[in-house]
Amino acid sequence: MIVGVPKEIKNNESRVGMTPAGVFELIKNDHTVYVQSGAGEKSGFFNQDYQQAGATILDTIGQVYALSDMIVKVKEPIAEEYDLIQKGQIVFTYFHFASSEALTKAMIASKSICIAYETVEDKEGTLPLLTPMSEVAGRMAIQQGAKYLEKPAKGRGVLLGGVPGVAPGRVLVLGAGTVGIQAAKMAAGLGAHVTILDINMKRLRYVNDVMPSHVVTEFSSEFNIRKLIKTHDLIVGGVLLKGAKAPNLITRDMLKEMRPGTVIVDVAVDQGGCVETTKATTHEDPVYIIDDVVHYCVANMPGAVPYTSTVALTNVTLPYVLKLANMGWRSACNLDKSLAKGLNIVDGEVVYEGITEAFNWEPVLA
Structure with missing residues (x-):
């Protein structure tokens, strides 16, 4: 199979779909790999690195799309890429369709095979291709939140860890999934007081078992959220519904209950927030302020640490890329039910239920 790795062109996206090590494995399996010139530079991987691994370097993004059977990317295609995608071409990337009807309609029109990293699901019900980026984003949420709590950034002027004689900052984490756990771990490491909410008692028991005593758990409800937002300095949104739009746990009217300078980092922004x-x-341009509350809602947070993110992503996507390249998408998805759950749009038809629910379209046929 011919595999193409284009340069990401979304604003400030510095990751690349595959490392030279990943390319080497594809070449070893007798596949051809085309990499767009400069695609990996911002992640610390240069043209010569890919050439030494066996890839062919192409000058333009158009050439990569035109010559490839499968495109391996990081972020969803943007408008400039829509017309480059060909009928029957496999596009393997993060799509987050539920947050963009325009993207969904464009991929339907392309009649391509859209396999979304974020809906590949293993036997345990976890999302192996989303996990590493959720780990990065969860940890970054605290770094960024701590920065924007500073007064020059219009925050409350609170140091999360406090100092002797001064109470630490308070962090509220919505969701005890991968993002929430990593955010809580980082915040706790800084010495902040952390409250983590979820509706899954099994997850809350796990958090209670593994986290230090200054990380406390509460059941997630509107009542509890309204109570806690009044006293917490940093709020991290880490809620995920697989392949679907995230629920609005904090509504516009709640902002007035928060103290001026409170910071919200909504990691769920890719799924609508x-x-x-x-x-x-x-x-x-990462932040904006509404009702004196600072909002940090960057849709590709891991793109700020592209070396770490690219290596972490290739570690988990490569086995699936190899299956797709070695067997073709039909056989690979028939044999690997985890990969099959990544199928979102096939030959112009939506095949993932979460997408139709997001836009109130007719349901997917079984």
């Missing part, structure tokens, strides 16, 4: 006032931002 779990805060009603969330709108996607970029690393170039």
